[in-house]
Amino acid sequence: MTNPWDDWDHVLKVDPDKDLRAGETFEDVCRTGTDAIEIGGTLDVTAEKMTRVVDAAAEYDVPLYQEPSNPGVVIDSPALDGYLIPTVFNAGGPFWITGAHKEWVRIDDLDWTRTHTEAYIVLNPEASVAQLTEADCDLSADDVAAYAKVAERMFGQEIVYVEYSGTFGDTEKVAAAHDALDDATLFYGGGIHDYESANEMAAHSDVIVVGDLLHDEGVDAVRETVKGAKDAGD
Numbered sequence: 692m693t694n695p696w697d698d699w700d701h702v703l704k705v706d707p708d709k710d711l712r713a714g715e716t717f718e719d720v721c722r723t724g725t726d727a728i729e730i731g732g733t734l735d736v737t738a739e740k741m742t743r744v745v746d747a748a749a750e751y752d753v754p755l756y757q758e759p760s761n762p763g764v765v766i767d768s769p770a771l772d773g774y775l776i777p778t779v780f781n782a783g784g785p786f787w788i789t790g791a792h793k794e795w796v797r798i799d800d801l802d803w804t805r806t807h808t809e810a811y812i813v814l815n816p817e818a819s820v821a822q823l824t825e826a827d828c829d830l831s832a833d834d835v836a837a838y839a840k841v842a843e844r845m846f847g848q849e850i851v852y853v854e855y856s857g858t859f860g861d862t863e864k865v866a867a868a869h870d871a872l873d874d875a876t877l878f879y880g881g882g883i884h885d886y887e888s889a890n891e892m893a894a895h896s897d898v899i900v901v902g903d904l905l906h907d908e909g910v911d912a913v914r915e916t917v918k919g920a921k922d923a924g925d
């Protein structure tokens with residue numbers, strides 16, 4: 692089976708709770724050359740803020756995916772190509788593994804054809820996502836590889852996401868996850884800030900995700916990371 696992300700090298704994650712740089716527009720954001728835009732953040736996201744970003748990006752060609760951090764922020768929009776629903780494999784308790792999901796499916800009539808999951812392995816203990824989910828970030832490269840294998844082989848996950856949100860990760864751990872996977876696509880996110888960091892992590896993963904750089908430095912800096920990802924090849 693083919694999935695859209697099989698052809699991606701670069702994803703831009705837009706946090707609806709953060710502003711763009713002064714003078715930059717969503718048209719600029721959509722023209723960075725990124726393969727897809729993921730809309731989501733851990734803190735202070737609302738359905739209203741989500742809608743604002745989706746509506747602003749809707750008229751451009753880039754595929755748009757919502758990545759909700761809880762069931763209350765999911766929006767129903769024809770502009771969305773799909774929903775990427777996180778599940779945190781190393782969360783401190785079951786709520787962020789299956790609990791939130793159980794609450795979501797009982798309240799909504801879901802469009803399963805557009806609903807996909809991402810198996811997160813959260814590794815930066817300082818990140819809001821780690822704190823919210825009480826993730827066990829004290830993992831060796833072998834632990835990370837084992838989680839990746841469990842996600843792919845035992846839980847049928849098509850995307851495994853090594854998440855270092857806010858900091859550049861340990862390439863040995865990212866490479867260990869990559870080596871452990873046969874078919875699933877490895878997303879890496881965290882601390883990518885220029886051509887070099889993008890190029891380096893792209894060599895150890897299938898898709899790199901760039902987040903805060905858009906809000907902190909702007910679209911030109913993002914464009915450099917697209918080049919870094921594309922130059923790494925696959």
Ligand SMILES: CC(C)=CCC/C(C)=C/CC/C(C)=C/CC/C(C)=C/COP(=O)(O)OP(=O)(O)O
Nearest residue numbers: 732733734760761762777787791792819820856
């Ligand atoms: C079942 C549904 C619909 C939702 C639950 C989905 C789950 C399990 C969410 C838990 C993990 C999570 C909060 C994912 C959101 C995506 C993410 C990691 C965004 C990056 O967040 P940070 O960069 O840590 O946060 P801020 O930038 O807001 O500080």
Ligand SMILES: O=P(O)(O)OC[C@@H](O)CO
Nearest residue numbers: 856857880881882902903
């Ligand atoms: O904001 P950064 O550090 O680029 O992280 C990207 C993404 O993995 C966050 O979920």
Ligand SMILES: [Mg+2]
Nearest residue numbers: 732856902903
């Ligand atoms: Mg963030």
